[in-house]
Amino acid sequence: LPMARHQSCHDTKCSGTTEQCHNPSAVRHRSPKGRSITGTVPREWPGPVIAQSMMTKSKVLAFPVLLEELQTLRRQGKRIVFTNGCFDLLHPGHVRYLRAARELGDVLVVAINSDASVRRIKGPKRPLVPAQDRAELLAALEMVDYVTIFDEDTPLDLIEKIAPDVLVKGGDWPPDTIVGASVVQARGGVVRSVPYAAGYSTSGLVKRILERERECGVPSTR
Secondary structure (H helix, E strand, C coil): CCCCCCCCCCCCCCCCCCCCCCCCCCEEEECCCCCEEEECCCCCCHHHHHHHHHHHHHHECCHHHHHHHHHHHHHCCCCEEEEEECCCCCCHHHHHHHHHHHCCCCEEEEEEECHHHHHHHHCCCCCCCCHHHHHHHHHCCCCCCEEEEECCCCCHHHHHHHCCCEEEEECCCCHHHCCCHHHHHHCCCEEEEECCCCCCCHHHHHHHHHHHHHHCCCCCCC
C-alpha cells in the first residue's frame, strides 16, 4: 500500500513520517499538531499573493493621477473623505482612527508626509519608516482607498485641489484649527476631529523599544 502523506504536502513521494521530504523543492512548514514537517509549496499560492500586492500598489497614486480618479468618483456621486499624517510605525490607534474616518463617506484618501517633510516636522531622526513603505502599509488596510505622498509641511494645497466632502484629522484638534478646514467648510463640506485611541502613539512605541533595549543591554543606535 502507498504510504500516507501529510495533508499539506503535494509531493507523492513524501511519506509524511520524516522531517525532510524527498522532493528537493520541498519547504518546511508546521503540521496541525505543531510538528515540523515539509512539503512543496502549492502552485496556487503565488497568484493571490501577487494579486494582493498589485492591488495594494494600485492604491498608491501620484497626486495628478489621484485627482483624475477622484473626479470620476465624484461624478458617480461618491462622498470623498480626506485625512493626512506621517503614519510612522503604524499601530492600532491609526487603524481605529482610519476606520472611523472611512465610515464618514464612500472613499477614504490618506495623504502622507514625505521623508523630507517628516524630518522638517519631527526632527532629523524621523521618519523611522520610508514614505514608500508607509504608503504600502496604509494601502494594505481595507478601509483605505487611496494613498498619496506630499512634500509640503501641510496638506493645504492638496485639500484645495481635492475639495473633499469630509476633512478628518486624528487627535483632539478643534475643527477650526485643522489645516484646510475653512476651505472645506466654504464649499459646504464637513470637518471632523477623531480622537486617537488612548495608549497608542509612535513616540510611545519608540520610547518602549529603547527602554527594552536598555533593559536587555542592547546598545542604542539612535
